[in-house]
Amino acid sequence: MDLNSGVVGSEVEYTNTSGELTTVFVDISESSLFISDYMEESSYRYRTAFIPVEEAIDNFFTDFEAITPVPTPILGNAAVPFLASETSGRWGILAEPWITNDAAKNHSGYGGWDEWNGNIFNLESGWGSPAITNGKIYQVVNAQPATFQLKVTLRDTNHDATDEGGAYFVIVKGNGGLPDVENLDAAPEVLAYKRILKTSSVNYVVEFSLDEISDISVGLVTIQASGDPGRYCNIISWEIVVAN
Template identity: 45%
Template structure:
């Protein structure tokens, strides 16, 4: 039997494999480009790569040890189908790399490769970054206005809370102030914009600025929204601690409110109570006389619009639905008497059986109107008497 030489077979197979690998002169020449003395030669690579996001572009940063043989580098993305190329000046030391270039929207893997003057390539370096565009724009919206506060010296825009994960940075408000256009910037971490010196009804525009990432090189802005605020007089001295214009011991008279004599049953005072933190309280009985058509109110000139006047915080009361006490809004300079309460623009009865959400008057004015709004009551004396402790009123344009 003829013996098989295993070593001879293995040698022949290796020879065939070598021919298949390097059988082409062109392939062999390409391979030799990156070898010297039998070893692969690599150019120096770019290190410390960082990608900063932008608006349909990115900023590429890195550094490399300067190599006089290196003449250029290329940055690839989209699986090497897109790239940019930059030449390198021959300098010594550590060479900083920084380039900004356009990139289609999306998360990308960026690969950087350097090349020497013989075409030898470096080991690839890579980093992941994002370019933002229309998809991100569709996710961002203007900050919402919650309400306005009108003061004698300024107007305040009260902003709604924002979703900070969208990258919202600040809101710009543009409006005329003393005949000059001003832009006021408010960070999204602040909930108010104070417009100093703005005390009349004014048209304005605003927009919110976004950064998709904290280190992004670009910002995104939503279109300006057009808005107008109509300055509405504010209810004065409306919450605890209420201010007294005059007092005698526990009892006083409210500053900024008109109080008729029927209320002033405590040595010429009434409506202001030192107890419970200087509260609004109309109390009769327990040695004090009864009250007939007692009125505490303020007078305002209001523009056309829809409004709400309410008791915002009721501490306690023993008034019943059979008592004659009302929150009232009436045309003119004075509240009506209890018997004519139906002639008012709007009213609601005040008693302990109502929730605070029910203690309000909503009304609409078709034209600018002078109105009186306040508290109207006729209540008994004796013991026990009647009282109504109110911590706060509120009034606003809807």
């Protein structure tokens, strides 16, 4: 904002968790405002304050603008160091709220949690380990009607576009989990998906929209061969944000 316009800050009105209308003034020098007692599903409004001329005694305000925030679905156990419910040597099973199917547990009943690289999220085949056929790891969260972005940050991966099957980040409407790789295009409940490739950036963004309040299943499904070299996908973090 042009500081020569006389702007001095913003006034924010919101309802706190006790049901009281609260007013906060944010000076123009502040870059953000953190509200710890905001009442969920309520609206807030804000306006900008100006001193238009040096001789003015009172602030002048713009009209209020009202906003109803969209709650952000929060993924649990979603960043390094990931927590495991069980481990055996290098490999383990990701702790709740992640759900891991048997196909993803290709290391003698363990898989998805990898002690290497700081307790990372990793589904790996090959180098003496079995192939993975529709291995799935996902969790279920509730979301409001809005457009969201699933943001996943990788450490590294060697999945190649020529691989049969492949690995995919998937968002599905409902709490029934993820479809098989071969059904991603046909399954009506799939909201969006993106293939994981070594040629892509380590920062993946998958945009999806909901038109009603619903549970969604969010995670990874993969078909990957055994052999040497095998295939892996080291994931540092998962996050859902409201799209701008």
